Amino acid sequence: MADTDTRIALLIDADNAPAAKIDLVLNEVARHGVANVRRAYGNWKSSNLKGWEAVLHEYAIRPIQQFAYSSGKNASDMAMVIDAMDLLYARNLDAFAIVSSDADFTPLVMRLLTDGMKVYGFGEKKTPAPFVNACSKFTYVEALGAVSPDNGHTAATSPKDAQELRGDARLVQMLRSAVDAGSGDDGWTRLDVVGSQIGNQASFDPRNYGYRKLSDLVKAAGLFELKQDGKVIWVRDKPRRRAPAKKKID
Known part of the structure; x- marks a missing residue:
């Protein structure tokens, strides 16, 4: 049974996460606590994120616009890291759930763990091992589903x-x-x-x-x-x- 007193920040790297699995991710997060903060980061003007539009409203996920200031760079990563640190310093949370298949978030996970936070990671099977192993618990989204x-x-x-x-x-x-x-x-x-x-x-x-x-x-x-x-x-x-x-x- 979930601990309803556990406050979790759900941060989604929309560029590196499948929208079709977000309902299952939310169900999994609910096993650990309540997702008080729900944010998805990306350039919402991009056609690549069309699949996210419907689920953002359905699951009360706040879209955070991040323009691509330079070609080939994922500006959403930096925005997620900044927000995560702001949330950490606010001391209003008990854990983080990070949805991404990008190993660039490994240092962030390690920093959150240092402060005593639980970090639940979710990503596709292509997720590099350093990010997978850094999380308190990492679940491949392909493994989420009916039993x-x-x-x-x-x-x-x-x-x-x-x-x-x-x-x-x-x-x-x-x-x-x-x-x-x-x-x-x-x-x-x-x-x-x-x-x-x-x-x-x-x-x-x-x-x-x-x-x-x-x-x-x-x-x-x-x-x-x-x-x-x-x-x-x-x-x-x-x-x-x-x-x-x-x-x-x-």
């Missing part, structure tokens, strides 16, 4: 299979580190503790891998044992096989 009731997978993103999940060294290390950090003497860790540990150290959303919940992703990876005790799910690392020792040749 299949049959298998718990997101309908918009095909789930990665066990081989693909195991081949993602960063994901595997992140999961194993989180499980190890919260484990007891028997190696078991509550899954909610694993989720919190991951959230504290990296930007992570299981839907980016095609899974609705962390438990679905962990199960699919096949690297961990899971058990359920009432409503609590426990997880621990499976014993790893050691390579057979080489025989000495006399």
